[in-house]
Amino acid sequence: MILGGRDTDLVLLDENGIRCDGRKIDEPRKIMIKAGVLKNADGSAYIEFGDNKIVVGVFGPRDVHPKHLANTDTGILRCRYHMSPFSVEERKKPAPSRREIEISKVIKEALKPAVMLEQFPRTVVDIFIEVLQADGGSRCAALAAASVALADAGIPMRDMVSACAAGKVADTIVLDVNNEEDQAGQADMPVGYMPNMEKITLIQLDGVLTPEEYKKCVETAIGGCKLVYEIQKKALTDKYFSNGGNN
Amino acid sequence: MENTKRKYVIPGDVITSGPYRPEQNVILDGERIIATAIGISEIYDDTVRVISLTGKYIPKINDLVVAKVLSHSSLSWELDINSSYVGFLPAADVFGRDFSAHADELNSKLKKGDLVVARIANSDRSRDPLLTISDRELGKIESGELVEISPSKVPRLIGKRGTMIQTIEMATGAIITIGQNGWIVVSCENSDGLLKAVKAIQMVEEQAHIANLTDRVKSMLESKGE
Known part of the structure; x- marks a missing residue:
């Protein structure tokens, strides 16, 4: 095989520019978001991003426990990203892994610029992300859903945070890398983006890109974020303004 | 309202x-x-605001709230006001200036689980937030039914110049105490009205x-009347 990366059996991109799951190079997977799916959480969201299935619950602003973590100047943000044991093909041990701790941290830091925690000193906003089924790009899906859940909880935000990945597969920059492409491809770049402020809040890169490819990859991912933003918007509109009509 | 333009917004929307x-x-x-919240944006003459449709209660000075007693120390009570913060009610506010931590038993006035109507005296x-119950129409609630709604919907329940709440009170004969925190106490002589x-x-x-x-609401109340 000439095309493809490390895995030589899989055709990642055929001659017609069609990828291994039948998408075009600039086509994201099917995305569906629903806001307010959990009754007991202050805010929640469920996302299906391709084969990713993720539930997010948000609590707060509420009292901080343990108390020594509280900050008298501002509120704090806590985030837990967790993959269920049944979310991947081989059972995953439920204890937080190195990878989950990292993703919790980057999601927290990607949301922080958007959330106006300074309005709630001495409190905490807790975000719980549960991955029910994983399929590559789950951190982007989780970030997009977390942002919807925060808005649903009524926590003041400067902007929504949308997220989408781009990557390099068979020497081509493609939008929204799936699990196979992530494993066998050459690069994967998740991007978190605030669409109205036009600011990037998360960028990671696994792989090697030339400066030109890097630029193109960021642009592609931002294009994907804007698509995700429209779906986030629809999720919130459906919950809050569904049978009112604009007056 | 003549000079208002209304729009549905989500966080990040440019109004x-x-x-x-x-x-x-x-x-x-x-x-x-x-906009920083999900809600309805309003432009009045030269000001812009968003009426939020979700979120917790944020204490504001002089708000009337319905609060539930959580616990007490020897000097004060802690009250749940359905907010990010717990309300603080000093014992001196209830017992008066000659309150003595030795002589007075806080349990004798307000016990855990009691409901009170309070006013936010200070909140920064x-x-x-500091609460007070030393005023007429404030104090312990002896009877009634507690209804919880989202704090962001309280203005809607009151309605323009109180029209909505008047409609409900007139049609049912109930007395309704609305806390700005979304807790509402309804009391009524007859159970149907309640x-x-x-x-x-x-x-x-x-x-x-x-x-x-x-x-x-009016037609709902009337249709079930007979």
Whole structure:
């Protein structure tokens, strides 16, 4: 095989520019978001991003426990990203892994610029992300859903945070890398983006890109974020303004 | 309302740009005015604000709230006011100035689980909101039914100049105490009126975003009348 990366059996991109799951190079997977799916959480969201299935619950602003973590100047943000044991093909041990701790941290830091925690000193906003089924790009899906859940909880935000990945597969920059492409491809770049402020809040890169490819990859991912933003918007509109009509 | 332009917004939406004054739930970003909450944006003359449709209660000075006693120390009570912060009610406020921590038993006045109507005396977010019950119409609630709605829907329940709440009270004969924190106490002499009033409040909560809600509630109350 000439095309493809490390895995030589899989055709990642055929001659017609069609990828291994039948998408075009600039086509994201099917995305569906629903806001307010959990009754007991202050805010929640469920996302299906391709084969990713993720539930997010948000609590707060509420009292901080343990108390020594509280900050008298501002509120704090806590985030837990967790993959269920049944979310991947081989059972995953439920204890937080190195990878989950990292993703919790980057999601927290990607949301922080958007959330106006300074309005709630001495409190905490807790975000719980549960991955029910994983399929590559789950951190982007989780970030997009977390942002919807925060808005649903009524926590003041400067902007929504949308997220989408781009990557390099068979020497081509493609939008929204799936699990196979992530494993066998050459690069994967998740991007978190605030669409109205036009600011990037998360960028990671696994792989090697030339400066030109890097630029193109960021642009592609931002294009994907804007698509995700429209779906986030629809999720919130459906919950809050569904049978009112604009007056 | 003549000079208002209303729009549904989500966080990050640009409501308008120009020389407007930002009020609740909006921020100024250069020339642009951006919503920070899900809700309905309103532009009045030179001010812009968003009426939030979700979120917790944020204590404001002079708000009337319905609070539940959580616990007490030897000097004060802690009250749940359905907010991010717990309300703080000093014992001296209830016992008067000659309160003595040795002689007076806080349990004798307010026990855990009791409901009180209180007013927010002070709230600056660097300390827990200070409550007071020393005023007429404030104090312990002896009877009634507690109904919880979203704090963001309280203005809708009151209605323009109190029309909505008057409608419900007139039709059912119930006495309704609305806390700005979304907790409401309904008391009524007859049980039918009580049930109807509770139902009407729940209807407002569910259909808060629908126009002409007062008329809808009125027809609901009347249809079930006979």
